[in-house]
Amino acid sequence: MNIISTIFGIVIFLNSILAIFTVFREKERDIAAIWAWLLVIIMLPGFGYIIYMFLGRKISKEKIFNIRSQERIGMEELVESQKELIESENLDVPESNYQDKTFELIQLFLNGNESVLTKGNKVKLIHDGKDKFNQLLDDISKAKDHIHVTYYIFRGDDIGTKLVKALEERAKQGVEVNVLYDPVGARVLGKHFFDTLRKYGGQAEPFFGSRFFLINLRLNYRNHRKIVVIDGKIGYTGGFNVGDDYLGLYEKMGYWRDTHLRIEGNGVKALQTRFLMDWNASAKKETIEYDNHYFPFTGLIGDTDMQIVSSGPDNEMHAIKKGFIKMISMAKESVYIQTPYFIPDEALIETLKIAIMSGIDVKLMIPNKPDHPFIYRATLSYASELVDYGAEVYIYDNGFLHSKTIVIDEEIVSVGTANFDIRSFKLNFEVNAFLYDRQLAKEQVKLYKKDITVSYLLTEEIINNYSKWELFKQQFSRLFSPIL
Structure with a gap:
């Protein structure tokens, strides 16, 4: 012994x-x-x-360099197009239309992420999976020039097969089709899933790493972005991936509550730039060079001014996190957050506490069930901490909440792929739209309040009734929150 x-x-x-x-x-x-x-x-x-x-x-320095070195295709042209738009429509320069806090946020993204403010976009909020895929498939069927697609999770189930067949049909008609998928999120796809698409001239590539995820030594760094660009004129981004679960067809998860955007206007050009950079960092053979047909000029077609902001482990700026901190810190009346995973770092949790103690109406909504139990326990721990400070925390009780949104003062709203957690801020490749449109912000608040009617409030009584075992699981999970 x-x-x-x-x-x-x-x-x-x-x-x-x-x-x-x-x-x-x-x-x-x-x-x-x-x-x-x-x-x-x-x-x-x-x-x-x-x-x-x-x-x-x-990530190795060599790989970081490869990702960073991708030219911001179309960015100069996007800047020029906005100048032309301002002149042709007899508008003031963008910053003169905004005062105080909004201008500060715009400048933050411009200086820290080279995110151009695009004006006059037409943006639609989509919060139901069936609506999202019906609209997307219809737009794909009308594509004339190109279709660019990025998804984190891509399943080969009914909706995944239907989407790929729609892409195959357009490729067969001579439309350029490029699909970028995450090798971990799409690990369940069969080896030959994209063969027919390739047969018709389309391309499909894994992002950043081996398609065989079991031998991929960079599993922690995932492309969590969801981007679709059609003919450079229509763009999609938000929380929905590709799978039947996002249509509410998985009995275990129930109805899937998410938020996505359909965008028309010059904001699409920024999504296009992001896709092309990711494609060129991943493509083994054919990279994509700048061409005018990828960036058609669009005038004012709507009322939404917006910035597309991206972040990832290749950039230490953590622009989306900084944007959230800025939004919360400049709120005067309200902060409404929806997220499936709430694991903030010290800076974010302190910013939220300061807002609460300053009298700001802070509301947080999280799911009532875990799709990742370990992460969910940590989420409950942080949510309980906010309740102690006076925030209203709602548990969505009508299925699974996957929506990733934040809106302040019914003025500015962000919708995108980033969860309110350390993984999204530092480890994943993410993209969010920051929208400067009071009407759209009010619409999001209306949806939020509708979700409250099918949620229950996390009260001090509920928290106090947690068993010692439950509290241990929450605190134990929280220990690992920096790497979750």
């Missing part, structure tokens, strides 16, 4: 030393993430290293 105890002690000691060496050798890692990974590796000797190998290693 003494020999076994000695050997065990030596193994634990060596494992701890190696854990410290392994984690600390990764430079520029967040201190909270360092402690979380140390905890994983020390608590799970051997197996912890396997988890770290797939989920913990940072």
Whole structure:
């Protein structure tokens, strides 16, 4: 027994030393993430290293350079088109139409993310999966020049098959079709799922890593973006992926409540630029060069001014997170947030607390069921903390809430792919639309209040009645929140 105890002690000691060496050798890692990974590796000797190998290693400098080096295709032309639009429509320069807080947010994205303010877009809020896919399939059927598609999750079920067949039909008619999918999110697709599309001249490529996710040593860095661009004139982005569950057809999850945008106007050009950059960072053979037909000029066709903002592990600016912090800090009356995962970092949780203590009406809505139990426990822990400070936290009770939105003062609204969690802010490749349109913001608030009618309030009584085991699971999950 003494020999076994000695050997065990030596193994634990060596494992701890190696854990410290392994984690600390990764430079520029967040201190909270360092402690979380140390905890994983020390608590799970051997197996912890396997988890770290797939989920913990940072992107190599070479890969970061490859992603960053992609030319911002069409960005100069987008800037010029906005200048022409301002002159042709006899408009003032964009910033002169905005005062105080809105102008500050616009400047933040312009300086930190090179996100151009585009004016006069026509934007539709979509909150039902059937409506989203019916509209999308109709738009695809009318495509004349090109269709560019990015989704994180892409299933080969009924809706996935229907979408690919629609793309095949357009490719067969000579329309350029390019599909970019995440190798982890699309891991269930058959090997030959896109063969017919390729046969008709379309292309499909995995983003950033091997299609065989079990040998992909960068599993932690996922392309969580959802982008569709049709003929450079119509764009989609938001929370819906491709799968029957997003139509509410999975009994376990029930009705799927999400939020997506259909965009017409010059804002589509920014989505196009984002897609082309991602494509060129991933394509093994054929990259895409700038061409006018990808960026058709569009005048004022609606009332929404907007910025498309992207973030990812290739950029330390964390622009979407900074945008959320700025929105919350400049709110005067209300902050309404919907998110399936609520795992804020220290800066965000403190910003929310300050808003609450300043008398701002802060509301948070999260799901009533987990699709990732570990993450959900951490979400409940952080949500309970906000309740302690006086926020209203609602538990959506009509299926599964996957909507990723924030609206302040019924003036500015953000809809996109980023959850309100550390993973979305630092590890995933994300894209959000920030919309400067009071009417659209009021519409989102109306939808939010409608969702409240099928939700229940997380009260102090509910929190106080959590069992000790439930509280332990929440606190234990929260320990790992920096790497969830």
